[in-house]
Amino acid sequence: MENHLPVDPPPPPLLPISPPHQNPNFVFPAPVGAASQLDPQGMLDIDWASILSGQSNMQVGVDQDIVNSSYKPMVEGGEGGLSSSSLMGGINNGGSEDMEKENNNNKEKRRRMMKKTTRPRFEFQTRSADDILDDGYRWRKYGQKAVKNSIYPRSYYRCTHHTCNVKKQVQRLSKDTSIVVTTYEGIHNHPCEKLMETLTPLLKQIQFLTTLSN
DNA sequence: CGTCTTTGACCAGCGC
DNA sequence: GCGCTGGTCAAAGACG
Numbered sequence: 001m002e003n004h005l006p007v008d009p010p011p012p013p014l015l016p017i018s019p020p021h022q023n024p025n026f027v028f029p030a031p032v033g034a035a036s037q038l039d040p041q042g043m044l045d046i047d048w049a050s051i052l053s054g055q056s057n058m059q060v061g062v063d064q065d066i067v068n069s070s071y072k073p074m075v076e077g078g079e080g081g082l083s084s085s086s087l088m089g090g091i092n093n094g095g096s097e098d099m100e101k102e103n104n105n106n107k108e109k110r111r112r113m114m115k116k117t118t119r120p121r122f123e124f125q126t127r128s129a130d131d132i133l134d135d136g137y138r139w140r141k142y143g144q145k146a147v148k149n150s151i152y153p154r155s156y157y158r159c160t161h162h163t164c165n166v167k168k169q170v171q172r173l174s175k176d177t178s179i180v181v182t183t184y185e186g187i188h189n190h191p192c193e194k195l196m197e198t199l200t201p202l203l204k205q206i207q208f209l210t211t212l213s214n
Numbered sequence: 215c216g217t218c219t220t221t222g223a224c225c226a227g228c229g230c
Numbered sequence: 231g232c233g234c235t236g237g238t239c240a241a242a243g244a245c246g
Contacts, residue, residue, distance in 0.1 A: 140217085141220080144221075145237070145238095148235065148236090154236085
């Protein structure tokens with residue numbers, strides 16, 4: 001799984017899979033749709049910390065559909081987002097007509113919501129042997145589909161944080177099998193767990209040294 | 215035993 | 231209406 005935390009900085013020349021939480025300004029390879037902003041090596045500076053914390057409106061390889069439609073670089077509000085607890089409700093454990101009706105209503109509501117809500121999407125292409133980009137968050141896989149024009153399946157992941165509704169899709173390019181396309185949908189409403197894990201001991205050490213010097 | 219992945223089924227949207 | 235495709239659900243199984 002992706003629950004590894006590399007100690008060393010990402011080795012050149014192969015590009016990431018480097019966890020953004022290790023280096024917020026890490027240079028990622030060409031994001032889709034950002035070709036015009038790239039330098040000759042196809043690199044682009046990305047402020048990962050801002051993007052992942054939701055403090056940036058930066059669009060990186062924004063999904064083409066959204067570019068062509070009415071995409072707004074907005075952070076999805078708490079009440080606007082899908083609450084899985086409210087929308088996933090209605091498990092059919094009875095069999096009464098009312099319950100079934102409510103169940104169907106909930107399903108319908110959820111589908112409409114999912115269709116309606118425009119969410120920020122960021123798409124990255126990374127050159128990696130691993131399909132899973134360790135971005136510091138915890139993900140649960142909820143589906144995998146064979147997609148057209150690709151010999152590799154697309155995997156669907158959801159952030160495991162209970163209040164967070166961010167999803168990501170991971171797919172390997174059939175044209176260039178060394179490239180993994182990761183599409184993030186939505187913005188995390190909680191801090192990056194691994195970032196905190198990494199920073200906490202450091203902060204404690206700094207505090208300790210500060211008290212010593214005083 | 216809790217968490218996570220796998221995988222077949224289901225559904226909606228879309229084009230014909 | 232029908233078939234295709236993409237996205238999601240949920241039961242079952244694997245794993246630590």
